[in-house]
Amino acid sequence: MKANALNHNAFSTNELKPYEKRAPDFSGRFIRWFLENIYRLEAIDADDACVDAKHDKGVDAIYVDDVAETVYIVQSKTKTKDNAEFGDTDLKEFYGTLQQFDSKQKIEDLYSETTNEKLKQTITRTSLATKVDSGYEVLGIFISNASANDDAKAILGKLQKIELFDAEAIANNYVDLDVDGGIKGKFYFDISDSDVIEYDAGGAAARLFLAPALNLLKMSGISDGSLFEQNVRLALGNTKVNKGLRKSIKNKEEHKNFPLYHNGINVLCREIVSETEQRIDIEDYVVVNGAQSLTSLMAEKPKITDDLKILVKLIETKGDAALSQRITTNSNNQNAIKARDLKSNHNIQQRLKAEVSTVSKDTIAYEIKQGETHGGKEVINNESAGLILLAMDLAQPWSCHQKYKIMDDLHSDIFGRPDVTGAKVVGYWRAFQAVEKALDAIDDKQFAYYNLTKYFLVYGVVSLIRTESEGVIMLNNMKGILSADKITDFTNIIDQLARSLALDLNAEIVDDKEFDYKNELKSPTWCRKISAKLVAQYKKDVLRKKADAIADLCSSLSVAK
Structure with missing residues (x-):
């Protein structure tokens, strides 16, 4: 990557395109891109870290590394003019911002003063004051898509505990996996x-x-x-x-x-x-x-x-x-390898790979190893399939941020069941894709496209379907649905229910200004409670066709052979 690739217009069009639904503006997308591509966080950890909003006290993201016992305070300064520069003023102001985090008392004072709920929630969720008090180091990370001028570089040597990532530094640290190697x-x-x-x-x-x-x-x-x-x-x-x-x-x-x-x-x-x-x-x-x-x-x-x-x-x-x-x-x-690598030759995974190929008529590849090539087929990664099964089959959407457990501690629970077949994997995959499309019906877009929200919504849809016997039969009959070429009808049902629940979810959270979805979506209590309310609301709403609407939707598919 070259530094000018971070110019506003080009960067927005190319690198930041996938982040449009996760953040409303260039700065928010840039921060998330930086945390994932330069600091190499998972997407959910990057979203958790971001607190960018009005009254953010000069802080755009807070990331706590419990292994290194370090708190990273991130501030972003973006420029819309091509090949722009910034000076020492922004760095001096950021240095002042960092002083708000150098003691437990100052962090508690900051918590009391700020009106930014995201910042308050992050301070609470990360136990920030307690960790700083226990000796965690606080470092400032100043990021920009512009270049630092000579004044900025000169002042940096006088300001302790600030690491600068301007356009040149970001370009030098970016690993472009599409370039020719060797x-x-x-x-x-x-x-x-x-x-x-x-x-x-x-x-x-x-x-x-x-x-x-x-x-x-x-x-x-x-x-x-x-x-x-x-x-x-x-x-x-x-x-x-x-x-x-x-x-x-x-x-x-x-x-x-x-x-x-x-x-x-x-x-x-x-x-x-x-x-x-x-x-x-x-x-x-x-x-x-x-x-x-x-x-x-x-x-x-x-x-x-x-x-x-x-x-x-x-x-x-x-x-x-x-x-x-x-x-x-x-x-x-000979390297240390992931649990996924160890399970790649497991008979369960090999069986699912063969079954997915068969039921999809060899149009979908079930990927079980890193580095597989699939010749242009649609790919279902086995970790992704495991997360979907965890939310839909085991009804644990709150655990879907713990991807590392899918092929390890939870492997037998998720995959080691007679009813987990290639047909179920493909059918549930299509259902999940339909739910992802319905996310746009949620008004709060950052909540909608937070990584755990899609697992919660599909969990809610399945919970609703399972209130009717025909719905249970339908979910257990993916092979029949695929064989009868009724998968589009099935996903239409999922899409309709997902959009209905998404609209009801809007009403559930709209007035809760303290709603911390980054915390609540990891809570079994919250997920069960809200899902139950959404299901009850759907079934009693007089605007629905009738109380047994789900049965009507599912009946024709539940008996497909």
């Missing part, structure tokens, strides 16, 4: 302070050595991701692994010990050009295992000392593509 060019490894283990295996030569982290960060392609073209996982974001790496990097006393508990990185090159006691020169290279390490190092570059060294396995492939692929596959297989 680095065509030369690089040298500094081995002046390391022994080298040599190993030759037929056509390939390998070297194992310790290289200074600062030397490794001079490799091209870290910022745009092109260095990691063949790395299976790329940089996975703000994960526990990355947090742990960054925490170790920040502790300078641990730098000498880094090679003792770090797995190192694997680098493939076309040719080792020359070797001396001081350096190894290579040409045309790619990192196949180590994206998380290098991106974490880059993020903490100012804190890296000469003592921090990384174990490097360098392999010369002489352009053998097949050998490169085998090395990439096998080296990544």
Whole structure:
């Protein structure tokens, strides 16, 4: 990415297009994009962090990292003029804003003074005052789609605990996964302070050595991701692994010990050009295992000392593509892997994959592994299917923010049941798509497009359908509906009910100014209570055709064979 790609008009049209329903203006969309793509939060965590509204006290987002025990206060300053700059005034004002968060008492005072309910809710939900009082560090993150001028850069050195992400810094930190990867060019490894283990295996030569982290960060392609073209996982974001790496990097006393508990990185090159006691020169290279390490190092570059060294396995492939692929596959297989990867060969997942292909006449692919190719088919990710089943079948929409449990703790509960078939997965997937379309009937768009809202609404729809025996039969007969080519009729029912409930939901929350959907949607009590009210309202409303309207809607499909 180049800095001018963040110019207002171009950035709004391209990168921010997917964020239009989650935030009403450019600034709100920009903050969410930044938190997901630069700070690499999940979408739901990015939305949780945002407090941008009137009377926000100069704060646009608050993110609490409980692993690093750090509170990040984010302020955004956006410019509509192309290639604009900003000066030191905005940074000075932001420094003053940060002082509101440097003690428990000041945070409590801020809570009492502000009229921004989002800010108040976030302070409460994150236990912010208590955590700052317990010793959490408070850091300011100033972000802008414009460039910092010389005055801004000069004042930054005098202001403690502010990290600046202007257009240039954001462009340098953005990993563009669509660019062509692999680095065509030369690089040298500094081995002046390391022994080298040599190993030759037929056509390939390998070297194992310790290289200074600062030397490794001079490799091209870290910022745009092109260095990691063949790395299976790329940089996975703000994960526990990355947090742990960054925490170790920040502790300078641990730098000498880094090679003792770090797995190192694997680098493939076309040719080792020359070797001396001081350096190894290579040409045309790619990192196949180590994206998380290098991106974490880059993020903490100012804190890296000469003592921090990384174990490097360098392999010369002489352009053998097949050998490169085998090395990439096998080296990544030895990494710590996700529960989803472990379950990918589970007989339940393999069965569902085959069944989805059959019932969809091979037009839909049920994805069970990272990196699968599907030849243009519609894809149902098995984690996504698990979340839908969790909300619709197990009636637990409040747990759908815990995606990591789907293929782990909850796998058997969600998937390990006789009635969970490929037909159910496809039918429920279509129902969920219909509910997503109905979200636009909710007036509060930030609430509507908050990640958990769609799971709550589909839970409400299913709860309503299950009040009628015909509805229960229908939900249990996805195979018959698909076989009879009645899936459009089925989704029309879902769409009609979802829009009705969405309208009633508007009335339920419109007068509640303290309504904190980021908290309530994770509460079983709230979800059950509001769903029950919506169901009751639908069934008693005199404007409905009659009390058994659901039965009328479902009866023709419930008996489909």
